[in-house]
Amino acid sequence: MTTSTIRTNCPRDCYDSCGILVERSEGEVVRILGDPDHPISRGRLCSKCAIAYNGVWQDADARLRYPMRRTGAKGSAQFERISWDEALAEIASKFASVVDEAGAQAILHTHYSGTLSLIAYLFPGRFFHHLGASEVDPDTICNAAGHVAWSLLYGNSGMGFDPRTIKDSECVLVWGANPSHSAPHAHEHWLTETTAKVVVVDPVRTETAAAADLHVQPRPGTDAALAFGLLNQLQALGAFDQAFIEQHVAGGDEVAGMLDACTPQWTYEKTGVPPDVLRKAAELYAAGPALLWCGQALQRQATGGNVMRAAGMLPAMTGNIGKPGAGFYYLNYTPAFAGIDMGKLAGADLIRSRGKTISHMELGARLADADEFKAFVVWNSNPLSSAPGQSRLREAMRREDLFTVVVDCFATDTAAFADIVLPAASFLEFDDVTFGYFHLLLGAQSKVNEPVGESLPNQEIFRRLAHAMKFSEPALFEDDRTLIDEIMQQWGPGFDFPELKARGHVLLTDSAMPMYEDFNFDTPSGKIEIASMQAEELGLPRVPQPHADAPVANGKLRLLTPASKWRLNDSYANDPHIIKQTGPATVSISREDAAEARIVDGQRVRLFNATGSIEMNVRIDETLLKGTAVSYKGRWPGLEKSGTNVNFVHAPVKADMGDSTSVHGTEVSLQALE
Numbered sequence: 067m068t069t070s071t072i073r074t075n076c077p078r079d080c081y082d083s084c085g086i087l088v089e090r091s092e093g094e095v096v097r098i099l100g101d102p103d104h105p106i107s108r109g110r111l112c113s114k115c116a117i118a119y120n121g122v123w124q125d126a127d128a129r130l131r132y133p134m135r136r137t138g139a140k141g142s143a144q145f146e147r148i149s150w151d152e153a154l155a156e157i158a159s160k161f162a163s164v165v166d167e168a169g170a171q172a173i174l175h176t177h178y179s180g181t182l183s184l185i186a187y188l189f190p191g192r193f194f195h196h197l198g199a200s201e202v203d204p205d206t207i208c209n210a211a212g213h214v215a216w217s218l219l220y221g222n223s224g225m226g227f228d229p230r231t232i233k234d235s236e237c238v239l240v241w242g243a244n245p246s247h248s249a250p251h252a253h254e255h256w257l258t259e260t261t262a263k264v265v266v267v268d269p270v271r272t273e274t275a276a277a278a279d280l281h282v283q284p285r286p287g288t289d290a291a292l293a294f295g296l297l298n299q300l301q302a303l304g305a306f307d308q309a310f311i312e313q314h315v316a317g318g319d320e321v322a323g324m325l326d327a328c329t330p331q332w333t334y335e336k337t338g339v340p341p342d343v344l345r346k347a348a349e350l351y352a353a354g355p356a357l358l359w360c361g362q363a364l365q366r367q368a369t370g371g372n373v374m375r376a377a378g379m380l381p382a383m384t385g386n387i388g389k390p391g392a393g394f395y396y397l398n399y400t401p402a403f404a405g406i407d408m409g410k411l412a413g414a415d416l417i418r419s420r421g422k423t424i425s426h427m428e429l430g431a432r433l434a435d436a437d438e439f440k441a442f443v444v445w446n447s448n449p450l451s452s453a454p455g456q457s458r459l460r461e462a463m464r465r466e467d468l469f470t471v472v473v474d475c476f477a478t479d480t481a482a483f484a485d486i487v488l489p490a491a492s493f494l495e496f497d498d499v500t501f502g503y504f505h506l507l508l509g510a511q512s513k514v515n516e517p518v519g520e521s522l523p524n525q526e527i528f529r530r531l532a533h534a535m536k537f538s539e540p541a542l543f544e545d546d547r548t549l550i551d552e553i554m555q556q557w558g559p560g561f562d563f564p565e566l567k568a569r570g571h572v573l574l575t576d577s578a579m580p581m582y583e584d585f586n587f588d589t590p591s592g593k594i595e596i597a598s599m600q601a602e603e604l605g606l607p608r609v610p611q612p613h614a615d616a617p618v619a620n621g622k623l624r625l626l627t628p629a630s631k632w633r634l635n636d637s638y639a640n641d642p643h644i645i646k647q648t649g650p651a652t653v654s655i656s657r658e659d660a661a662e663a664r665i666v667d668g669q670r671v672r673l674f675n676a677t678g679s680i681e682m683n684v685r686i687d688e689t690l691l692k693g694t695a696v697s698y699k700g701r702w703p704g705l706e707k708s709g710t711n712v713n714f715v716h717a718p719v720k721a722d723m724g725d726s727t728s729v730h731g732t733e734v735s736l737q738a739l740e
Contacts, residue, residue, distance in 0.1 A: 068092055073101060073570035075500040075509030076115060077186075077493045078634050079179035081249035082106050083502030084115070085570050088494070088514045095124060095494070095515060101570055106505055112250040114632050114644065122476075122641040123492060129475055130489035131519025140464045143482035150520060150530065153486050158534035160469045161197070164440045170198035171421035173441040176429070178204040180446035180474075180637070181524070183498035183511045184401060184411060185549050189525040190445060192413030192542055193532050200421035200439070203725065207426040207452060210724030212365040212396055215374035218598045219382075221588030224402065226395025227357055229505055230578035234391030235262040236353040241377055242289065243361025246273035247629045249504065253277075262357075263350045267292065270626065270696055271689035282347050286624045286694060287367055287615030287731060288337040293376035294612035295333030298325045299348035300384060307385025314585050315382050317597020320609050328612055336614040338691065354384060355391030362396075363628055366730040368615070371723025375610035382594045388582045400501045404508060404557045404574055411549070416541060425725035427718040430459035433468065441469040445490075445524060450479035451636040451702050454716035454729055457678050473527055476640055479704045489521035496523040497546060497563070499553050506579055509571035510563065525549075606722065618733055623659065623695040625673065625732045627712045633700030640702060651682040651706060653697040655736070656690040665738050673734040678714035681739065695734065
């Protein structure tokens with residue numbers, strides 16, 4: 067038998083950005099494994115990718131293989147096969163009619179991180195920018211509040227620490243992130259192999275929290291108050307770097323004057339964190355150099371922007387910036403560090419007239435307005451699983467006059483509501499470039515298979531649609547080879563793409579890349595702006611506030627819906643092995659809450675609020691705080707017996723910054739079922 071091995075990289079929305087080995091025999095894929103030469107995966111994929119990439123992603127029958135036109139009611143998933151020419155001609159005709167009738171802004175598209183390889187992720191933006199269509203701001207479903215908050219504070223939310231600098235750290239503070247589910251290899255290697263003390267702040271005792279040197283467990287919604295409590299103790303320990311504050315921080319004195327009231331007892335009353343735990347966390351961080359990792363879950367609450375500004379003060383006030391082993395992290399825009407022009411790749415220079423930009427929190431309400439949007443395009447995303455306010459959104463997407471196009475690899479809930487479905491190629495079926503947003507590396511995405519059926523990469527689909535629309539702008543038709551060559555030229559690693567494919571991956575630098583060592587911050591003052599005039603102009607407080615949400619009352623529970631160990635956001639939910647592994651949907655509650663509601667472990671319950679309701683099985687978790695419920699996200703409603711998931715109780719309420727999601731502020735009531 068003829069066997070071969072091909073290196074490629076995982077393009078999923080994950081901190082780890084793993085390397086992959088694809089084993090082929092007689093021209094067929096046999097196994098997909100971790101690349102043993104990759105510094106992150108070290109020869110092993112995470113459990114979710116190992117199952118899905120060797121499961122449903124290899125099942126041609128599970129894939130969308132041909133363009134299809136709707137024949138039944140919207141949501142019925144009744145389609146007929148049509149040719150690409152028919153599909154593109156119908157879409158082009160409908161779009162042209164909408165443009166003539168109401169303007170290009172009446173065409174709305176939504177997308178996010180279904181695949182994060184550079185060309186497939188960014189190139190379709192060229193079509194929509196040239197068209198002048200409207201867009202759903204992708205980050206509003208995930209992390210927009212944090213981006214706004216740290217842009218106000220530091221002038222940049224996409225430059226964090228290089229993970230390799232942990233070798234010089236004395237403490238790593240992980241706040242609102244769960245690496246055990248969202249960065250499995252960081253959990254397994256990065257956090258366990260360090261000599262630094264690990265402190266985890268999380269309302270849930272995750273695997274990462276359980277393995278840490280210290281778990282700080284605040285009530286949900288009290289993180290800003292906790293940050294002020296930590297600053298109170300850091301000040302008492304003499305850990306404030308006064309010279310750094312005077313030279314590089316604007317507004318440090320204003321906050322310092324607020325800290326006297328934020329005593330350990332005050333913090334305990336606001337957050338539930340005992341004074342001795344607070345003091346221990348402050349002592350560990352004060353030992354420095356210290357790293358602060360603020361996770362994206364941290365800002366998914368009504369005051370999430372304020373929370374991020376408050377937590378972000380810790381490195382500023384202690385001078386944990388610009389030196390080995392110190393720093394702060396939310397995201398790393400690795401392609402930008404490599405010199406890759408992501409704006410050009412996405413067609414920012416093709417904008418002729420701007421369409422509207424709306425929030426995911428508005429999607430259901432805005433789509434319901436027949437006068438505003440007349441066509442809807444979904445690609446790289448599955449909003450009928452991931453978006454809040456599912457009932458209203460589904461009602462809006464049943465509009466017969468809303469012409470809907472869905473591009474996907476699989477028959478998702480969203481695809482069931484499409485007028486035209488276009489089959490997308492998987493990451494194994496075309497060449498591209500991948501990137502990490504934690505680890506500073508770029509990798510080759512290598513074609514190992516021909517596309518299933520008539521599926522096409524995202525970029526090719528929108529090239530063909532541009533042709534069907536009779537557009538003539540050359541940038542709309544640049545081929546993959548030209549784009550990859552341009553990426554490699556901008557990056558300039560000293561070798562070409564075939565060599566990158568042979569190597570698999572490349573770290574941008576041989577040793578840890580220093581961040582902010584020049585202490586220049588892209589703010590109006592050039593300093594870290596704890597006190598921000600920009601914030602005031604946005605109608606926000608001048609400085610972060612020691613806010614804490616009130617505890618839940620009247621028997622309600624604060625529902626947290628973090629990332630699952632087995633699904634990657636809303637990917638992999640359709641893999642049969644993962645469905646079997648995870649079993650029916652569950653909600654975890656404390657023993658105290660279960661006793662008050664007279665509910666036993668395994669009982670069927672209904673969670674409900676004014677937005678909607680869901681049914682699932684109860685698990686009693688001895689480590690959960692009273693008043694807190696946990697149910698992991700990522701299930702497709704269409705694959706659930708109930709036809710729902712957690713987003714049926716998530717109200718589309720905007721956070722304080724960035725028109726962003728506040729799903730972790732959801733409160734529900736619980737009812738036992740017979």
